Amino acid sequence: MPPTKRPKRKRTAAAPPKKSKQLIKEEEEEEEATPEDIEDLFSDNDTQKIRASLLDWYDHNRRDLPWRMAAPDPLEENGEEKEKRAYGVWVSEVMLQQTRVQTVIDYYNRWMLKWPTLQHLAQASLEVFLNTNPMSVLDVWFRLEVNEMWAGLGYYRRARFLLEGAKKIIAEGEGFPNTVSSLRKVPGIGDYTAGAIASIAFNEVVPVVDGNVVRVLARLKAISANPKDRKLAAQLVDPCRPGDLNQSLMELGATVCTPSTPNCSSCPVSSQCSAFSISKKDESVLVTHYPTKVEKVKQRHEFSAVCVVEILGRRDPSVKDQSGSEFLLVRRPDEGLLAGLWEFPSVMLEKDVDLTIRRKKTDHFLKKEFRLDPQRNCTVVLREDIGEFVHIFSHIRLKVYVELLVFKGVARDLFSKLEQETIPWKCVDSNALSTLGLTSGVRKVYTMVQNFKQNAMSTGSPRKQLKSKRQRSSSTRSSIVN
Ligand code: SF4
Numbered sequence: 384m385p386p387t388k389r390p391k392r393k394r395t396a397a398a399p400p401k402k403s404k405q406l407i408k409e410e411e412e413e414e415e416a417t418p419e420d421i422e423d424l425f426s427d428n429d430t431q432k433i434r435a436s437l438l439d440w441y442d443h444n445r446r447d448l449p450w451r452m453a454a455p456d457p458l459e460e461n462g463e464e465k466e467k468r469a470y471g472v473w474v475s476e477v478m479l480q481q482t483r484v485q486t487v488i489d490y491y492n493r494w495m496l497k498w499p500t501l502q503h504l505a506q507a508s509l510e511v512f513l514n515t516n517p518m519s520v521l522d523v524w525f526r527l528e529v530n531e532m533w534a535g536l537g538y539y540r541r542a543r544f545l546l547e548g549a550k551k552i553i554a555e556g557e558g559f560p561n562t563v564s565s566l567r568k569v570p571g572i573g574d575y576t577a578g579a580i581a582s583i584a585f586n587e588v589v590p591v592v593d594g595n596v597v598r599v600l601a602r603l604k605a606i607s608a609n610p611k612d613r614k615l616a617a618q619l620v621d622p623c624r625p626g627d628l629n630q631s632l633m634e635l636g637a638t639v640c641t642p643s644t645p646n647c648s649s650c651p652v653s654s655q656c657s658a659f660s661i662s663k664k665d666e667s668v669l670v671t672h673y674p675t676k677v678e679k680v681k682q683r684h685e686f687s688a689v690c691v692v693e694i695l696g697r698r699d700p701s702v703k704d705q706s707g708s709e710f711l712l713v714r715r716p717d718e719g720l721l722a723g724l725w726e727f728p729s730v731m732l733e734k735d736v737d738l739t740i741r742r743k744k745t746d747h748f749l750k751k752e753f754r755l756d757p758q759r760n761c762t763v764v765l766r767e768d769i770g771e772f773v774h775i776f777s778h779i780r781l782k783v784y785v786e787l788l789v790f791k792g793v794a795r796d797l798f799s800k801l802e803q804e805t806i807p808w809k810c811v812d813s814n815a816l817s818t819l820g821l822t823s824g825v826r827k828v829y830t831m832v833q834n835f836k837q838n839a840m841s842t843g844s845p846r847k848q849l850k851s852k853r854q855r856s857s858s859t860r861s862s863i864v865n
Contacts, residue, residue, distance in 0.1 A: 423604065425618050429655050433603070434621050434628060440651035441631035446638070448484065449491055450475035451630075466559040469584035470501045473548075476579045477541050477571070481777070484637070490536055497532060505553035509546060509723065530724060535823050537776075539724055544571020561585040583626035590616035591629040595636025601674035602640060605657035608674060645670055682780045686732040688741040689783055690749070691832050694810065695764060695791040708789075709810040711753070720776065725809070726825045728752075729783075738768055741784055752806050755790065765789040769835040774824045785828050787835060 425433065445451065450471045474494055478487045498504040508528045533542035548569040552559060560566045562585070566577035574592075581587035590596075592613055600606070600615045621628040639646050647659050647670060658670040692711040712725045730744045749755040766788050774781045816829060 423606075424614065425604075425655075430618055433619055433652050433655050436651040436655075437619075437631040437635065438621060438624060438627060441627055441634060444638075445630070445634055446484075448475075449488060449495070462558070465561070465584055467500060469559045469561070469580050470504075471495065472580050472583045473572075473576065474545065476576045477545055478536060480541060481538055482536060486536070490533070494532055501549050501559065502553060504546065504549040507546060507549075509543060534821055535826070537823065539721055539822070541571065543723070548572060559584075562587055563589050579629065582620070582629050586625060588620050588622050588625045590620050591633065592616050593633060593636075595640075596629075596632045598642065598674060599632055599636045599640045602645070602658040602670050603652065603656050605661055605673055607672075643671055680778055682775075682778055685779055685781045686735050687729050687781060687783050688732060688745055689727050689729040689785045689828050690745045691727045691785065691787045691828060692749070692755070693787065693789045693832075694761075695789060707812050709812050710816055712809050712811060713752075714807040720779070721822055721824075724822055724825075726822065727828055735782065738784075742786070745786070745788075749788075753808070760792075761790040762792045763788065764791050767835065770831050772827055772831075774827070781824075783824065783828070785831050787832055 475487065475491055478490055478494075498507060509530055529542050529546045530539065533539060536542075548571055551569060560569060561581065563574070563577040563581045566572050566580055567574070572580075578589045578591040582589050582591060590613055596616055601608075604615065616629075616632070619628060619632065635650070635652070639650050647653050647656070650656065650659075653659050656670075658668075658673045662668050662670050693708050694711065695708045711728060713728050715721050715724050715726060717723050728745075728748065730741075730748050732741065732744065755761060766786065768784070768786045771782060771784045774783055821829065
């Protein structure tokens with residue numbers, strides 16, 4: 384393992400001797416007093432060589448990605464083209480945060496087809512209003528809005544900020560902000576995205592530092608931590624091609640200088656790479672020792688019970704075919720995880736509890752929020768525990784229990800009579816549900832429901848199947864009215 388504190392000073396793989404606290408303190412004070420640590424920066428000669436090698440390598444090796452429009456001569460590109468490029472960079476960079484390139488490509492293409500410019504996006508809404516009347520796939524496509532187009536990408540706040548940002552820029556009427564400082568005033572645009580847009584679309588000479596860049600710089604300078612990464616990145620930015628230089632660093636980190644299997648033998652900057660040089664002299668040191676791995680934050684374990692409520696018979700009397708059913712969806716709070724998105728009703732559990740307790744909590748929720756009360760206003764046709772799965776968020780490991788609860792005889796005006804609506808809700812039919820953009824977690828739940836129904840159909844008469852399930856669930860049915 385590399386030493387954890389500034390190994391590059393001695394350019395040796397050996398761990399530094401332990402220092403007394405006092406000595407460390409004095410060194411730190413001394414470091415703070417030093418305006419610039421020359422040893423941390425690239426020499427002018429190295430800077431020129433690295434820039435030239437990276438740009439040449441990038442010109443010949445960059446991946447052909449839909450958001451990478453060839454950089455035109457900045458003097459020839461008009462304002463409209465620059466703004467279009469800026470918009471494309473913005474959308475792609477936001478989508479790429481925490482998401483793999485291969486996943487983003489389809490989302491990006493669909494998004495740009497629907498909203499090719501900032502002006503188009505500014506006209507959009509956060510979510511679609513789907514009525515329950517049957518619609519063609521094309522109809523649904525035209526009605527899809529930001530949340531639906533983002534569905535499955537996760538981190539939905541990013542989509543909301545994109546929309547808010549587009550509306551703000553258009554409302555202000557001053558064109559696309561073209562510097563880091565003006566871009567930073569747009570909701571959701573941080574240093575990284577601002578640097579990417581400003582350098583790639585508007586040729587501002589500013590660095591862009593993401594995880595890939597940090598890793599490449601740390602290895603180039605054999606730095607265990609990354610204390611001066613912005614300075615190093617700023618040093619390398621090419622004054623004529625800042626966007627391309629930034630992208631070349633990111634591209635090198637993504638494709639050659641990868642976290643665990645760097646391909647040093649085909650690296651364009653291996654001659655200037657300190658980690659590579661050290662590793663050649665000392666077998667015990669690997670380039671992957673740089674930078675020191677940061678311990679991941681431990682995931683929280685959480686539990687939830689999802690209840691897919693299906694109501695037989697349509698509530699909308701204007702729909703002729705009343706044989707179908709509808710599913711109840713509720714909207715999550717505007718803040719926090721998956722803010723403002725639609726999902727099946729669910730309750731959070733304090734710990735991993737058994738089915739009886741889960742149902743008790745679910746029943747309480749349905750009765751309190753929706754007055755769903757089988758003894759008074761509806762009948763339970765089927766109630767079945769259909770499985771569980773684990774959904775991983777960046778910092779949460781959520782175990783989700785899923786059950787299907789089918790009602791009939793719900794009075795048409797039951798929901799409309801809800802006086803103090805505390806949770807936004809809507810009922811959609813299975814057609815709408817299939818085409819609606821759902822989060823991957825909700826999609827998983829719905830797939831489980833569909834699989835369950837298909838199994839019921841294939842293992843015998845559906846009526847018989849449902850009847851036997853009704854009998855089996857009768858012991859728990861009464862709990863909904865408690
Ligand atoms: S030589 Fe190896 S470690 Fe150094 S920058 Fe290139 S790929 Fe990364």
